[in-house]
Amino acid sequence: MTVDQHGRGHAERRLSPADVRNVSLPRATMLRPGYSDVEADRFLDRLADELARLHAEKAELRDEVRALQEQVAGAAAAPEPPSDQAVRILATAQQTADSYVAEAEDFSRQMTADARAQYEEQLRQARENAGAIISAAQEAAARLTSGGRPPAADASGAGERTAEELEEQVAYLRAFGQACRTQLRAYLEALLADVEAEWGRADPGALPTAPPRTPAPNVAREVSRDDSAADDDQRTRTSAAAPEARTRR
Amino acid sequence: MDIPAMRASFAKAAATGDEAPLYFYAHLFLSHPETRTMFPVSMAHQRDRFFHALGDVVAHVDDLDRVVPVLQALGRDHRKFGVVPEHYPAAGASLLATLRHFDDEWSPELERDWSDAYGLVAKVMIEAAAEAADQPPWWDAEVVTHERRTVDTAVLWLRPEPEFPFRAGQSVSLETDVRPKLWRYYSPASAPRQDGLIELHVRAYDGGPVSTALVRRVGSGDVLRLGPPIGHISFDAESDRDLLLVAGGTGLAPLKAVVDQVARHGPPRRVDLFVGSRTEERIYDRADLERLDEEHGWLTVTFAVSHDDLSTLEHGDVGEVVVRHGPWNSRDVYVAGPAPMVEDTTARLVQAGVRPERIRSEVFAPSRLSPSLDGEVTE
Numbered sequence: 068m069t070v071d072q073h074g075r076g077h078a079e080r081r082l083s084p085a086d087v088r089n090v091s092l093p094r095a096t097m098l099r100p101g102y103s104d105v106e107a108d109r110f111l112d113r114l115a116d117e118l119a120r121l122h123a124e125k126a127e128l129r130d131e132v133r134a135l136q137e138q139v140a141g142a143a144a145a146p147e148p149p150s151d152q153a154v155r156i157l158a159t160a161q162q163t164a165d166s167y168v169a170e171a172e173d174f175s176r177q178m179t180a181d182a183r184a185q186y187e188e189q190l191r192q193a194r195e196n197a198g199a200i201i202s203a204a205q206e207a208a209a210r211l212t213s214g215g216r217p218p219a220a221d222a223s224g225a226g227e228r229t230a231e232e233l234e235e236q237v238a239y240l241r242a243f244g245q246a247c248r249t250q251l252r253a254y255l256e257a258l259l260a261d262v263e264a265e266w267g268r269a270d271p272g273a274l275p276t277a278p279p280r281t282p283a284p285n286v287a288r289e290v291s292r293d294d295s296a297a298d299d300d301q302r303t304r305t306s307a308a309a310p311e312a313r314t315r316r
Numbered sequence: 317m318d319i320p321a322m323r324a325s326f327a328k329a330a331a332t333g334d335e336a337p338l339y340f341y342a343h344l345f346l347s348h349p350e351t352r353t354m355f356p357v358s359m360a361h362q363r364d365r366f367f368h369a370l371g372d373v374v375a376h377v378d379d380l381d382r383v384v385p386v387l388q389a390l391g392r393d394h395r396k397f398g399v400v401p402e403h404y405p406a407a408g409a410s411l412l413a414t415l416r417h418f419d420d421e422w423s424p425e426l427e428r429d430w431s432d433a434y435g436l437v438a439k440v441m442i443e444a445a446a447e448a449a450d451q452p453p454w455w456d457a458e459v460v461t462h463e464r465r466t467v468d469t470a471v472l473w474l475r476p477e478p479e480f481p482f483r484a485g486q487s488v489s490l491e492t493d494v495r496p497k498l499w500r501y502y503s504p505a506s507a508p509r510q511d512g513l514i515e516l517h518v519r520a521y522d523g524g525p526v527s528t529a530l531v532r533r534v535g536s537g538d539v540l541r542l543g544p545p546i547g548h549i550s551f552d553a554e555s556d557r558d559l560l561l562v563a564g565g566t567g568l569a570p571l572k573a574v575v576d577q578v579a580r581h582g583p584p585r586r587v588d589l590f591v592g593s594r595t596e597e598r599i600y601d602r603a604d605l606e607r608l609d610e611e612h613g614w615l616t617v618t619f620a621v622s623h624d625d626l627s628t629l630e631h632g633d634v635g636e637v638v639v640r641h642g643p644w645n646s647r648d649v650y651v652a653g654p655a656p657m658v659e660d661t662t663a664r665l666v667q668a669g670v671r672p673e674r675i676r677s678e679v680f681a682p683s684r685l686s687p688s689l690d691g692e693v694t695e
Contacts, residue, residue, distance in 0.1 A: 148343075148347065148409075148413060149342075149343055149346035149347055151417070153342075153346055154339055154342040154343050154346060157340075157342035157345060157346060158338040158341075158342040161338065161341065161342065161359055162338065164357060164358060164359075164360045165359060165360040168358035168360070169358065169360060170355060172523045172525060173523060175522070175523045175528070176522040176523025177522075177523075178521040179520075179523065179528070180522045180523075181466070183467070183522070186467060190597075194626055200628055245610060249641070253642070253643055256642070256643045256644065256645055256646055257643060257645070259645070259646040260643070260645035260646055260669075
């Protein structure tokens with residue numbers, strides 16, 4: 068491969084790496100050693116041209132890559148916004164789903180409400196029936212005792228009356244205790260409120276930090292009414308559980 | 317930032333009612349389909365809540381002292397939905413698209429203002445979420461026991477993992493796999509305990525998807541998810557005044573937590589608990605309350621029934637019964653239950669001379685979605 072073939076004949080043809088590697092420049096005349104100046108200069112010109120062209124192409128490509136990269140990055144950050152049509156379609160679909168769910172919930176609400184109403188009505192009736200049966204039984208029992216056995220006729224009758232009387236007394240005492248308790252507490256609470264108000268007037272600064280404490284009031288702890296059978300039991304348990312607690316009545 | 321102009325543009329979107337939030341969510345789901353799974357199937361309530369919350373922020377945007385804490389709480393709370401910082405710009409883009417869509421006078425200035433304002437909101441929320449990163453976004457809580465106490469009330473004991481920090485009287489949002497993505501608020505009925513267990517009272521409201529599932533479908537062994545606790549009834553543990561607690565329905569829960577708090581952590585104080593109910597068999601926690609009454613000398617529990625002629629308990633609306641046992645002038649008073657009961661009781665107590673600032677109340681109602689900007693329970 069010689070420059071003659073490629074250099075002169077095809078001036079426009081671009082240089083390849085092989086061209087450079089295989090270049091064989093003609094010798095100069097016998098008188099001057101080395102390559103022919105003309106051929107060497109021409110080849111260097113072609114090399115310079117090629118380098119310049121490559122640089123330009125590289126810059127161009129770099130620009131293109133950057134533009135494409137920006138485009139890709141932009142697409143990721145802000146995707147093509149959905150069209151109004153798409154938004155409308157999805158919104159309608161969502162509304163349809165919402166209305167189905169709402170309907171289902173409403174249906175279940177009606178069903179359970181109906182069931183509950185029925186349940187409560189039946190319960191009420193059952194309780195009423197039970198109440199009627201109990202009072203009928205009590206009446207019958209009363210008739211039997213009063214009709215069958217004249218009062219104070221025998222020991223058991225007397226025993227029953229005593230029990231009745233005792234019950235009455237217990238009820239009275241309980242009511243009395245309750246009343247006392249309520250009054251005492253009302254008095255104490257009012258006293259407390261008074262003390263607090265007075266204290267607040269005398270030294271407002273002291274009020275929030277040191278509110279007046281109840282001086283271990285002598286007030287019974289309430290016993291729920293249906294607990295009467297376990298009254299004594301309860302008292303001991305209460306005081307055992309809280310030795311510092313108030314005494315009863 | 318031109319706040320009046322922003323308010324005007326928001327008002328235009330808000331005036332369309334459901335249209336604007338519909339557009340917003342459809343836009344968000346189309347641009348970021350991965351966000352759809354964070355929401356429930358039915359979006360009806362979600363739409364209300366979102367625009368309601370946004371309206372609150374827009375209304376109070378010039379009162380930063382008020383808005384910032386709410387946004388911080390929202391940011392922390394949103395972690396339980398699986399929201400990460402990358403979701404905020406996505407929602408912001410859809411919000412701007414929505415406002416632009418419904419505003420025929422949209423301008424580049426508005427676009428910039430809204431974009432800046434949203435950026436600030438997102439920043440506050442993201443930072444608050446990042447600060448809470450030492451806590452898990454949510455807690456898995458196994459149902460240890462599940463007891464149906466009445467036809468529509470259940471008492472659950474949960475074991476959260478890891479330890480769940482909360483204070484007596486606070487509320488907890490929870491979600492069950494049976495009703496995915498529907499979070500509801502409940503009040504634990506226990507103070508923090510050593511064994512980490514939490515007691516929960518749930519009443520099934522007719523048609524209520526979550527409450528009915530919690531009462532009728534969830535059982536022991538199931539796992540619920542708990543969101544971070546939120547303060548409602550601000551129980552004043554510092555005060556050592558004696559207490560009057562008045563409960564209606566499952567409003568008993570936070571008040572039982574108060575009793576538990578006094579029992580476990582003091583200070584010693586006299587506590588009177590009144591529990592109101594329509595009928596005797598609706599008192600769902602009677603045995604346990606009677607046990608507490610018996611164990612603690614300082615506690616008195618009184619039950620009242622309003623619609624039960626055969627009952628041997630006290631008769632009348634609970635407020636009436638409470639006042640009958642008064643006076644209560646020296647007490648700290650806590651009232652929790654359905655709205656009419658709370659209003660009635662509060663009014664009666666004030667009339668009986670209790671200072672209004674000593675009465676704290678919480679309304680319990682179906683679908684307790686979340687506290688609003690004012691710290692009140694919505695719906």
